Structures are given as structure tokens and as C-alpha cells.
Amino acid sequence: MKLILNKEELLNKYSRRKAMEEDFEQQVRKILNEVANSGDEALIKYAQEFDGFKGDLNNLKVSEEEIDKAYKEVDDGFLNSLRKAIKRVTDFHQKQLPQSWFTTEENGNILGQIYTPVEVAGIYVPGGTAAYPSSVVMNAVPAKVAGVKRIVMVSPQKGEGMNPYVLVAAREAGVTEIYRVGGAHAIAALAFGTKTIPRVDVITGPGNIYVTLAKKLVYGMVNIDMLAGPSEVVIIADSSAKPEYLAADMLSQAEHDTLASGVVITWDGELAKSVAQKVEEYLKLLSRREIILKALENCGGIVVVDDEEEAFQLANQLAPEHLELMLPNPFGYLAKIKNAGAVFLGQFSPEPMGDYLAGPNHVLPTSGTSRFYSPLSVDNFLKKSSVIYYSQEGFLADARDVIKLAETEGLFAHALSVKVRISNE
Ligand SMILES: NC(=O)c1ccc[n+]([C@@H]2O[C@H](COP(=O)([O-])OP(=O)(O)OC[C@H]3O[C@@H](n4cnc5c(N)ncnc54)[C@H](O)[C@@H]3O)[C@@H](O)[C@H]2O)c1
Numbered sequence: 224m225k226l227i228l229n230k231e232e233l234l235n236k237y238s239r240r241k242a243m244e245e246d247f248e249q250q251v252r253k254i255l256n257e258v259a260n261s262g263d264e265a266l267i268k269y270a271q272e273f274d275g276f277k278g279d280l281n282n283l284k285v286s287e288e289e290i291d292k293a294y295k296e297v298d299d300g301f302l303n304s305l306r307k308a309i310k311r312v313t314d315f316h317q318k319q320l321p322q323s324w325f326t327t328e329e330n331g332n333i334l335g336q337i338y339t340p341v342e343v344a345g346i347y348v349p350g351g352t353a354a355y356p357s358s359v360v361m362n363a364v365p366a367k368v369a370g371v372k373r374i375v376m377v378s379p380q381k382g383e384g385m386n387p388y389v390l391v392a393a394r395e396a397g398v399t400e401i402y403r404v405g406g407a408h409a410i411a412a413l414a415f416g417t418k419t420i421p422r423v424d425v426i427t428g429p430g431n432i433y434v435t436l437a438k439k440l441v442y443g444m445v446n447i448d449m450l451a452g453p454s455e456v457v458i459i460a461d462s463s464a465k466p467e468y469l470a471a472d473m474l475s476q477a478e479h480d481t482l483a484s485g486v487v488i489t490w491d492g493e494l495a496k497s498v499a500q501k502v503e504e505y506l507k508l509l510s511r512r513e514i515i516l517k518a519l520e521n522c523g524g525i526v527v528v529d530d531e532e533e534a535f536q537l538a539n540q541l542a543p544e545h546l547e548l549m550l551p552n553p554f555g556y557l558a559k560i561k562n563a564g565a566v567f568l569g570q571f572s573p574e575p576m577g578d579y580l581a582g583p584n585h586v587l588p589t590s591g592t593s594r595f596y597s598p599l600s601v602d603n604f605l606k607k608s609s610v611i612y613y614s615q616e617g618f619l620a621d622a623r624d625v626i627k628l629a630e631t632e633g634l635f636a637h638a639l640s641v642k643v644r645i646s647n648e
Pocket residue numbers: 250273274348349350351352353358379405406407429430431432433434450451452453454479480483544585586587588589
């Protein structure tokens with residue numbers, strides 16, 4: 224495989240990947256329509272077709288006994304690391320909690336803004352080619368910190384039972400109910416509701432292209448967090464960077480999915496060659512080799528640019544999910560970054576630290592959408608309401624202006640609602 228590319232070659236790969244999304248969208252539309260029309264029947268049909276699901280509607284919901292049993296199957300080391308991760312992620316997200324606020328004016332008017340959690344949150348936890356207990360934490364913790372009472376999790380069951388690590392993570396992180404379905408059909412169920420699965424107010428979480436397009440298409444019937452599809456990393460490096468670090472970091476995101484992406488951008492041609500050599504070396508050792516190869520073919524490579532300016536211009540154009548700066552004094556470059564879901568600074572901040580333990584959320588926008596989306600946060604589970612209180616004095620001071628503006632719009636009932644209150648005084 225050709226690993227060292229020029230800028231145009233990389234951009235062509237990105238364009239081809241974008242074009243592929245249109246074919247997937249047709250398939251996803253069909254799945255959504257069927258679940259909308261046939262509910263649970265379609266849900267079970269697709270779970271059987273895509274995930275080899277053998278159960279029926281009666282056991283779509285995971286029982287408390289199954290979760291109890293999962294605790295016996297996971298090791299203490301996992302449980303300790305999981306609890307550490309939950310604590311870190313909780314501490315970080317608690318800092319995001321916004322405060323309701325009120326202002327009182329001299330005439331007694333009170334204005335404000337209050338925050339209310341959504342009643343029911345639907346969280347998607349991927350489970351196609353790997354199980355993701357870390358994504359359980361990243362979804363459920365901000366929902367819990369926001370004060371959501373009902374946290375409904377969906378995740379595909381591969382094989383006989385649910386992944387025990389995912390089940391344990393769900394109980395530890397505060398998920399209130401779990402359904403063993405994934406893919407676009409699970410997103411449809413959360414958006415429309417079925418006899419078995421409740422309709423939710425917001426759907427959050429990452430997933431493959433089917434899941435991500437399904438979220439995009441149901442947006443409006445339900446809120447969504449963002450488009451958090453196949454993982455991506457762009458690494459900007461100069462000659463001070465270690466080729467083995469760059470190669471490993473690039474592969475770490477490519478291994479998620481055949482549509483994931485790993486890109487190194489540098490202006491040092493010799494460094495590019497050393498990274499390519501390391502990539503070939505590591506590929507021989509890694510178990511998800513086939514996935515990585517396809518991902519690099521589809522959307523990866525080591526790009527040699529002219530200089531630092533061009534490197535940042537390209538990274539901003541790609542608007543990646545993760546951006547690593549493998550440069551000396553990386554803080555000095557923060558102002559150059561326009562688009563990135565999360566930024567990792569310096570040689571000891573490889574992206575996987577953020578995937579599991581650093582504290583910020585690993586659910587992040589992909590496919591160029593860090594241009595306008597932000598990481599998953601407590602905000603995604605909260606709604607704002609404005610609060611307006613007029614004192615009599617404040618009302619009388621504003622009444623004439625409101626009448627004037629309403630009558631200008633030809634809305635005389637609006638004006639009347641103000642006038643009747645003046646004439647009564
Ligand atoms: N952006 C982020 O924040 C973030 C975080 C973690 C993971 N991810 C991404 O999540 C994804 C996980 O993917 P995954 O596949 O392992 O799990 P997944 O749960 O997202 O998708 C698997 C499901 O897709 C459905 N499916 C599979 N083939 C299908 C087909 N041909 N037609 C319709 N539906 C089909 C099946 O129901 C299957 O269970 C990866 O792309 C990974 O990079 C992203």
C-alpha cells in the first residue's frame with residue numbers, strides 16, 4: 224500500500240469516502256421506514272439479519288440477573304480501571320454544569336434562564352466489531368450529571384449474551400435500562416418508540432456509518448448530540464517527533480473501522496519515510512490488521528507538505544475528530560487550530576489517553592463536522608427555558624411599545640392582550 228501521499232491524494236480519499244455515504248443513506252432510510260411502520264417486528268428482523276440475534280421480544284431488555292451475572296465474569300483489574308475512569312469523567316463533566324440565573328430590575332421585573340434535564344435519554348453504545356464499555360461511561364456520565372432520570376441504552380448483542388464488560392459499565396455509570404439491539408434499527412426504535420423500546424428525547428453516542436446516518440435522518444423527531452461516526456486522527460509532527468509514536472497513534476484510530484482514518488502531516492520527508500516503515504512493522508503485530516489496512520486505504524496516509532503553515536491549513540480543512548500536535552511547545556500552536564473535536568498536546572498525550580481516562584468526552588464529531596459540532600457534554604442532556612416576570616410598574620412602562628410593535632405586525636389580538644391590562648388599571 225502507498226502510505227506516503229501528497230495533499231491532493233489525501234483530499235481525494237476524503238472525497239471518495241464522503242461520496243460513499245450516499246449509498247449507505249439509501250439503505251438506512253429503508254431500515255428507518257420499516258421500523259417506523261412495523262415497530263418491534265422490524266427491529267427483531269434486523270437484529271436477526273445483521274447481528275444473528277436468536278431471542279425474541281420478551282428478552283430484548285437485559286434483566287437485572289444478567290447484569291449480576293456479568294459482575295462474576297469481569298476481572299477486578301477491569302472494575303478498578305472502570306471506576307477510576309467514571310470518577311475522572313464525572314469530575315470533568317461536573318465542571319460543565321451550567322447555572323440557572325435570574326436578574327431583578329429596579330421596577331421589579333425578573334428575567335432569567337433555567338435548565339431542565341430531558342426526561343428520557345437514549346444512548347447508543349457501539350458493539351459491531353468491538354465492545355465499548357468506555358463509550359457506556361462517556362454517554363451515561365454526562366446524562367447522569369445533567370440529572371436525567373431515565374437513561375435508556377441500546378447496544379447490539381453479538382453471539383449468545385451481551386458483553387459482560389458493557390453490562391457492568393452500564394450499571395456502574397448509572398444506565399437505567401438496556402436493550403440488546405444496535406445499528407440503524409435501534410436508532411429508529413429510540414426515535415419513534417416501539418411497544419418494547421421507549422421513545423426518547425435525545426439520542427447520543429458514537430457508531431458506524433449506519434448508526435451515524437440513522438441519527439442524522441431522525442434528527443428533528445428527536446434531538447441528537449452530533450454525527451459521531453468512524454474515528455479519525457490527524458497528527459501534525461515535525462522532526463522532533465518519534466516515528467514509532469506517530470505510527471502507533473495513526474494505527475490506533477485506523478483500527479476502529481474500515482471507514483476510520485489515521486493521518487500524519489509533516490514537512491519532514493525523512494520523518495515520513497520512518498513513520499511508513501514503522502507502520503509496516505506494527506501492522507504485522509496487530510490483530511485487527513485487515514480493518515486497519517482497509518481504513519488506511521480508504522482514508523489514511525502520511526502527507527508531506529511544504530511547511531508548518533500548510534500543515535495547519537490542511538488539518539483545519541479536514542476538521543478532524545482528534546488532532547495531535549507532536550511539536551515542541553505545543554501550547555504555542557493552539558491559536559492556529561480552527562476545527563478539531565479534541566486536541567492532544569505533546570508526545571505524552573496520545574489519543575487513547577482521551578479515549579479512556581483523561582476525563583473529557585471521547586464522543587466527538589467526525590467527517591468534517593468539528594467545523595460546527597462540539598464534544599458530547601452535559602449540555603446535550605439539558606434544555607433551557609426563559610423566565611419572564613413583569614411587575615405592574617414594569618408592565619406599564621413597556622405596554623405602549625408592545626402595542627405599537629404588535630399593531631405594526633397587524634396582530635391586533637396581541638395588542639389587545641396588553642390593552643385590556645392597561646384599561647383595567
Ligand atoms: N466518533 C466517536 O466519538 C466514536 C467513538 C467510539 C467509536 N466510534 C466509532 O463507532 C463505530 C463502531 O462501529 P461498529 O461497527 O463496531 O459498531 P456499531 O454498533 O456502531 O455498528 C454495528 C451495527 O451496525 C449494523 N450493521 C452492520 N452491517 C450492516 C449493514 N450492512 N446494513 C445495516 N446495518 C448494519 C449492525 O446492526 C451492527 O450491530 C466505529 O466506526 C468507531 O470508529 C466513534
